Structures are given as structure tokens and as C-alpha cells.
Amino acid sequence: MHQEKDQPRRxxxxxxxxxxxxxxxxxxxFCTTGYTAASTHAIAREAGVSPGTLYQFFPNKEAIAVELGGRLMHEMQETYGEALAPGDPATPLEQAVGTSVDRFIDFNCQHPVFFALMHGPDIPGRVAEQHDALHTALVTRIENLLxxxxxxxxxxxxxRVARMGLGMYTAGLELVLAHEGAERDAYVQELKNALVRCLDPLVGAGLGLPEGLTTTPTP
Structure with missing residues (x-):
């Protein structure tokens, strides 16, 4: 009986x-050539299988990208929960920023295809929709943290601050991923420094707008 139950699992x-x-x-x-230049034949060759074997699982390149992107975004959402939970106001800003950035940098360094696929100019339509939804969710999580x-x-x-911070992080991430070793570590630190310098006067003042300026509604 146990053998029969184990067979479907195996x-x-x-x-x-x-x-x-x-x-x-x-x-x-995808990391090497980008999405547009990639081909199912190149993917099959890299996997060590025939194109026919590949087509047993995926009908085309877009289907592969959608499946890969979906799995990565699911894993990234779990990272959000750990990295962007509402913080303790007593936690130093530098520590809160550093912890969040480290988790996201670690994820992207482990999965460089995430940046290549999600931020490339030729992102497939369904992946773009998933990424837009993920981006909106990320802004919301950053808002909760702030x-x-x-x-x-x-x-x-x-x-506005959440969107600006995310934009700074994304721009910095591209530089981080372009380097390795000690130079990558230096860029990570520069990214943290830039975010702290941006946020510190705002957090310290509760808002931090210069005198005479007012908030403008977010469209």
C-alpha cells in the first residue's frame, strides 16, 4: 500500500x-545572450537534451521564460516578507536599510537571470504583466516599512519616497551585478550609503520637506 502511494510522488x-x-x-x-537573441536550440544544447525533448515540456521560448519568471517572482515574494516587514522605529535607519538591501542583493546575485529577464528591453508580455504586479506589491511593502x-x-x-528609493535601488543593482568580489561589495556599500543619505533627513523630520515646499498628490 505504501509503495503504491509513493509511486506518484516519485x-x-x-x-x-x-x-x-x-x-x-x-x-x-538568457543571462548570456538576452531574451531576444536566445533560442530554444541554444537552451536545449545548454541543457544537454534534444530540441524534441525540450518541446515535451515547453512549446516555445516564451513559455520557458514565463515559467522561469513565475518561479523567480514567487521566490522573490518570499524575500519581500523577510526583508520588508514593518520595522521597529527604534531600529537605526542604517541597520534597517542594510538588512533589506543585503537580502535583495543576495537574491539577485544568486539568480542573476531575474534582473536580465525582468529589466531587459525585450521582456515577454506575460512576464511584463507579472513584473508590473510585483513592482506594485514591492512599492506597497516599502511604503509599509517607511x-x-x-x-x-x-x-x-x-x-513618492518609496518609488524614489526603489528606483535608486534598481539603478544601483545593475552596477552591483556588473562587478564581482571586493568591487561588488564596495558598490553594495555605496548603494546603502546613497539610500541612507536620501532617507535620513526624511525619517528624522517625519517628512523632511524643505521649508516652503508642500507635498504634491501622487497621480
């Missing part, structure tokens, strides 16, 4: 391993 595990192989190969090809440090700030100001 088949499922084997199937998962067979799917994981071309996905890992696709990640390597609100714990800026409880009196208007929502429009918090949203």
Missing part, C-alpha cells in the same frame, strides 16, 4: 527534476 519528483534542467539552462542562456519610521507623513509623500 514520478512527480522525477518530472520536476526534468523540468528544472531546461529552466536552469534557460537562465544561463510608515513605521514616518508615522505622521502624508501618504502621497510616503509613496
Amino acid at each position: 514520478r512527480q519528483a522525477r518530472g520536476e527534476r526534468r523540468i528544472a534542467q531546461p529552466l536552469e539552462a534557460a537562465a544561463s542562456v 510608515r513605521s519610521f514616518m508615522p505622521e507623513a502624508p501618504q502621497a509623500a510616503i509613496t
